Amino acid sequence: MRFNLTLFCLLAPLFLFAQGNTQNGVAAKGYDVVAYFSNNAVEGKSEFQAKHEGITYKFSSAENKELFTKNPEKYAPQYGGWCAYAMGQRNKKVDIDPETYEIRNGKLFLFYNSFFMNKMDNWLEIGPEKLMPLAEKNWAKFNQ
Numbered sequence: 306m307r308f309n310l311t312l313f314c315l316l317a318p319l320f321l322f323a324q325g326n327t328q329n330g331v332a333a334k335g336y337d338v339v340a341y342f343s344n345n346a347v348e349g350k351s352e353f354q355a356k357h358e359g360i361t362y363k364f365s366s367a368e369n370k371e372l373f374t375k376n377p378e379k380y381a382p383q384y385g386g387w388c389a390y391a392m393g394q395r396n397k398k399v400d401i402d403p404e405t406y407e408i409r410n411g412k413l414f415l416f417y418n419s420f421f422m423n424k425m426d427n428w429l430e431i432g433p434e435k436l437m438p439l440a441e442k443n444w445a446k447f448n449q
Contacts, residue, residue: 325385326401326415331361333415336403338362338380339369341413346404357381382413384444389414390424393436396443399424409433 325332332338337349349363353370356362357377364370373380384392389407391399405418405425414433416425428436 325360326382326387326398327360330359331363332386333362333382334401334403335363337365337369338382338413339372340365341406342380342408344408346406379411380413382415384414384440385447386415388417388424389440390416390428390431390436392443393440394427394431396439396446398447407433409437 335348337345337347340347347365349365349369351363353364353367354361355364355370355374355377357373362373362377362381364373383389385398386401388399388401391397399417401415402418403415405416405423407414407416407425407428414428416423416428418424
């Protein structure tokens with residue numbers, strides 16, 4: 306029994322991280338990814354959901370759900386919803402704070418933010434122009 310529990314603990318993270326940063330299969334911790342583009346970090350509602358590439362997205366309105374379903378690639382967060390800074394600078398999948406985000410070049414970037422560690426500040430300090438190509442390259446390795 307102990308072996309099975311140990312094996313589960315070792316393998317569980319592989320399944321959790323396979324498709325992107327989701328909590329219970331829901332992207333962006335349940336926040337409305339379309340609303341970010343109107344400069345609003347708001348939680349989605351269970352009655353407005355859509356699936357894209359096996360991941361559930363929640364929306365704050367029927368209108369936002371419709372916008373997403375018409376063009377999910379426009380609204381889906383970059384790097385599977387993992388922290389953009391960590392993907393570029395550290396080549397790691399790091400969780401996010403759904404209220405710490407940036408829209409750049411028409412794309413949604415999410416960041417880790419806890420206590421005195423706002424990784425969006427680091428992203429801006431180092432420079433998105435430098436980190437984005439690194440993050441793209443690193444994210445491609447995770448999706449091979």
